[in-house]
Amino acid sequence: MTRIVCILGSVTPPGRMNRAMDGAIQRAASRGHDVELIDLANVTIEYADARPLADRADDSAAVVETISTADAVVLASPVYRASMTGALKNLLDLVPVEALLGKPVGIVAMGATQHHYLGVDHHLRDVMAWFGALVAPTSVYLASADFADGVLGEGPAGALDALFDTLSMLSDALTGRGELGPAPLAKPAVRPKAGA
Numbered sequence: 001m002t003r004i005v006c007i008l009g010s011v012t013p014p015g016r017m018n019r020a021m022d023g024a025i026q027r028a029a030s031r032g033h034d035v036e037l038i039d040l041a042n043v044t045i046e047y048a049d050a051r052p053l054a055d056r057a058d059d060s061a062a063v064v065e066t067i068s069t070a071d072a073v074v075l076a077s078p079v080y081r082a083s084m085t086g087a088l089k090n091l092l093d094l095v096p097v098e099a100l101l102g103k104p105v106g107i108v109a110m111g112a113t114q115h116h117y118l119g120v121d122h123h124l125r126d127v128m129a130w131f132g133a134l135v136a137p138t139s140v141y142l143a144s145a146d147f148a149d150g151v152l153g154e155g156p157a158g159a160l161d162a163l164f165d166t167l168s169m170l171s172d173a174l175t176g177r178g179e180l181g182p183a184p185l186a187k188p189a190v191r192p193k194a195g196a
Contacts, residue, residue, distance in 0.1 A: 001034050002168035005070035008039045009077035009088030017110045020142055020152045021076055024160035031161075033168055036070075038063055040087045048093035060094050067095055072104040072167035073133075075124055079111035082119040092127055097187045100131040102180055104170035106163045107139035117141040132184030134174070136166050 008021055018039065025035045043059040053061040067073060077084040105128050109120035121139045128135045140163050146156040174180070 001032055002171045003034045003069070003071045004028065004036070004074060004164060004167055005066055005072075006035060006037045006074040006076060007067070007088065007091065008037060008041070009075065009085045009091070010039075011041045011085070011087045014039075014041070016144075016147050016150055016152070017076065017078055017108075017142065019150060020110070020147075020156070020160065021074075021108070023152060023157060024164060027157070027161055028164040031165070033164060035164070036066065038066060040085075040091065045087070045091050045094070048090050053094065060091075063091065064095055064099060068099040070103070071171040072106070073100065074106040074108060074163070074167065076108035076110075077120050077124070079109055079116040079119050082116060083123045084109075084120050089127075095131075097131055097184070100128065100133040101184065101187065102174065103133050104136065104167045104174070105133040106136045106167050108142070108160065108163065109139065110142040112144050114141070114143050114145075117143075130184060132187065134170060134180065136163060136170065139163070 006021055006025060008018060010017060021037060025037055028035045043063055045060050045063065046056060046058045053064055075088065077088050107121055107124050109117070111117065121141070125135055140156070140159045142152070142156055146153050
């Protein structure tokens with residue numbers, strides 16, 4: 001059973017994206033996945049600074065531990081200023097490279113219209129490359145038109161289901177295989193000493 005942690009990067013009151021992710025999580029659980037939602041509106045993550053996680057009096061250490069022990073991660077963010085939310089970026093600033101290194105990661109973004117569909121995707125793929133995460137080839141973008149009376153339509157819901165299943169397949173395929181490719185820039189490879 002694949003353990004998937006979904007991070008909802010919005011700190012506003014629950015809305016359409018929250019309902020869409022809740023539905024996707026319930027459907028994923030019905031297909032045998034172990035899925036947990038961390039809604040950043042319901043946890044306290046202080047500003048990322050130089051303090052170690054153990055020295056923080058907030059939920060940072062617990063959230064980072066949950067991400068670290070997951071088999072795969074979904075990062076879901078509304079489009080904010082043509083990118084991800086500051087709350088999600090702040091959390092990612094606290095996550096150590098090893099927590100996401102070689103881990104399957106899916107991206108879900110939501111905006112008012114289709115015009116911003118690559119904003120979050122582009123920025124999160126760059127950040128995930130820094131971690132050396134294995135990002136699913138296709139992300140899911142939700143727009144206001146995908147909802148009717150606050151309920152996500154069948155097509156976009158199917159896209160979310162496919163993303164969760166893809167992450168499970170990637171996780172299964174990677175089990176026991178070690179790290180992929182060269183180390184990411186955030187974790188330079190240890191080079192042998194000259195003459196060794």
